[in-house]
Amino acid sequence: MMxxxxxxxxxxxxxxxxxxxxxxxxxxxGAVRTTVKRMKLVKIWIVSSCVLLPIALLAIISFLPKxxxxxxxxxxxxxxxxxxxKAAAMKSVQDWLNKQPSPMPGARILSWDGVDVQAEPxxxxxxxxxxxxTQGLQLNNLTLISPSGSIFSTQVQVAYSPTxxxxxxxxxxxxxxxxxxxxxxxxxxxxxxxVQTSKLPPVEQAAAAWAKAFTSGDPDALRLAVGDTSxxxxxxxxxxxxxxxxxxxxxxxxxxxxxxxxxxxxTQVVAQVSFGISWEGQNLGTAQTPARVTYDVxxxxxxxxxxxxxxxxxxxxxxxxxxxxxxxxxxxxxxxTIDKAVPAAAGK
Numbered sequence: 506m507m508x509x510x511x512x513x514x515x516x517x518x519x520x521x522x523x524x525x526x527x528x529x530x531x532x533x534x535g536a537v538r539t540t541v542k543r544m545k546l547v548k549i550w551i552v553s554s555c556v557l558l559p560i561a562l563l564a565i566i567s568f569l570p571k572x573x574x575x576x577x578x579x580x581x582x583x584x585x586x587x588x589x590x591k592a593a594a595m596k597s598v599q600d601w602l603n604k605q606p607s608p609m610p611g612a613r614i615l616s617w618d619g620v621d622v623q624a625e626p627x628x629x630x631x632x633x634x635x636x637x638x639t640q641g642l643q644l645n646n647l648t649l650i651s652p653s654g655s656i657f658s659t660q661v662q663v664a665y666s667p668t669x670x671x672x673x674x675x676x677x678x679x680x681x682x683x684x685x686x687x688x689x690x691x692x693x694x695x696x697x698x699x700v701q702t703s704k705l706p707p708v709e710q711a712a713a714a715w716a717k718a719f720t721s722g723d724p725d726a727l728r729l730a731v732g733d734t735s736x737x738x739x740x741x742x743x744x745x746x747x748x749x750x751x752x753x754x755x756x757x758x759x760x761x762x763x764x765x766x767x768x769x770x771x772t773q774v775v776a777q778v779s780f781g782i783s784w785e786g787q788n789l790g791t792a793q794t795p796a797r798v799t800y801d802v803x804x805x806x807x808x809x810x811x812x813x814x815x816x817x818x819x820x821x822x823x824x825x826x827x828x829x830x831x832x833x834x835x836x837x838x839x840x841x842t843i844d845k846a847v848p849a850a851a852g853k
Contacts, residue, residue, distance in 0.1 A: 588620045590663035593671035594645035597661050601677050602649075608679065611652035618646040626666040640664040640672075649679075656682040695777065695801075696823045699757035702774060707812050709753045711804055712778045715814035716748040720782070724838045731829070732805075732813040738832035744843050745785035749795055752779050757823070758807070770808035775823035778802050801826065 595617055602612055626641035642664055649657040658680040665671040718730035722744040731740060758771035781795035789795065801823035803816040815828040 588643060588645070589665050590620060590643045590645060590671050591617060593663050593665075593673055594620075594647065594661040597663075597673045598647055598649075598659060598677050608677075609649065609651060609657070612649050612657070615648040615650040615656070618648055620645050623662075638666065640666050640669070647677075658682065695755065695821050696757050696775060698759070698824050699775060700760050702756050702758045702771060704753055704756045704776075705807070707810055708756060708774065708776060708804055708807060711812040711814055712753050712776060712802060713751045715802060715817070716751045716778065716780045719743060719817075720746040720748040720780075722746075722843070723840055724843070730813070731815055731831075733815075733829050733832060735829075735832075737835055738829065739836065739838035740832060741838060741843060743782075744840070747783050747785075748780040749783065750781045750797075753777070754779065754799075772806065772808050774804050774807040775826065776802050776804055777820060777823070778817075803828065 595614060598614055601608060602614075620643040623642040623644055624639070627639050629637045629639075631637070642662065645661045645663060647659050647661070649659055651657065659677045660680075661677050662674045663671050664674055715730050718727045720743045721727065722742055724739050724742060727740040727742045728738070733740070754777035756774050756776045758774045761769055761771065777799060778801075779797050779799040782798050783789060783795040799820040800817045801820055802814045803823070803826035804812045805815045805828060806812045816826040816830045818826055818830075
């Protein structure tokens with residue numbers, strides 16, 4: 506009895522707060538909090554899947570046709586050479602120039618320069634079956650040149666339809682061009698990508714040899730002058746022509762490497778070569794000199810004593826010239842098969 510009472514009396518008063526506490530400390534509190542966070546993330550994921558994902562899918566589906574449709578290709582402009590009003594406009598201008606008195610005596614059409622499309626022809630039908638026809642309109646642009654060499658623009662408006670053809674509206678106009686600047690132009694170069702180089706005597710000799718062979722009428726002589734060793738290539742010379750007063754103008758080459766020696770000479774150069782040309786049967790008076798023609802030529806082995814012209818083209822084409830580009834591949838050409846340039850009695 507005494508022992509039992511002793512145990513009761515041994516209980517500390519401070520221990521009684523445990524019996525009255527609403528919530529006691531637990532060892533799994535950290536795990537519970539982690540679980541709560543995971544549940545919140547799961548709820549967010551469920552809401553996103555059920556709400557946001559369908560919205561995103563609908564947006565993708567709505568834009569899908571735009572992704573799948575064919576890309577828009579800009580329509581090529583109508584070929585102005587095929588204008589249905591070109592012939593009518595040119596005839597109108599020619600008839601206008603031929604009038605007496607002429608609006609510009611001695612002038613002629615230099616070029617037809619296209620049209621400005623002002624309206625397309627169309628036909629519409631209303632609900633009562635009434636048909637309304639609308640003609641197309643095109644403004645033709647032409648260039649005229651006077652006997653003195655002055656340049657003028659003219660315009661002609663032409664109506665047209667697929668069934669009725671073309672009808673000129675009004676008379677042509679006459680607008681003078683501003684004169685070209687005849688003074689020296691700064692930094693003007695025929696070959697922008699090339700560097701001017703010296704005109705050496707062997708280069709001039711190669712140009713003269715080429716001009717002679719080119720006007721010889723002999724394909725074999727021209728091939729030998731070019732130095733083409735291929736048996737499957739031929740060259741076509743001018744026939745019944747004679748070159749005179751061969752002159753070499755500008756000579757240029759591709760830039761040398763930065764580390765090249767200052768005395769290094771280019772192995773290939775481009776030169777502008779001109780010569781007077783006269784034709785068989787062409788009678789020139791004592792005061793007349795032959796007209797001149799000009800070529801750009803590509804000269805190989807320019808750093809040697811025996812350079813050769815290996816390609817040629819129009820003035821200004823020098824940068825695009827390639828060795829042997831003028832050859833006719835795969836067949837033999839003889840002097841007998843070349844078309845004559847002029848009739849035997851020309852100029853008489």
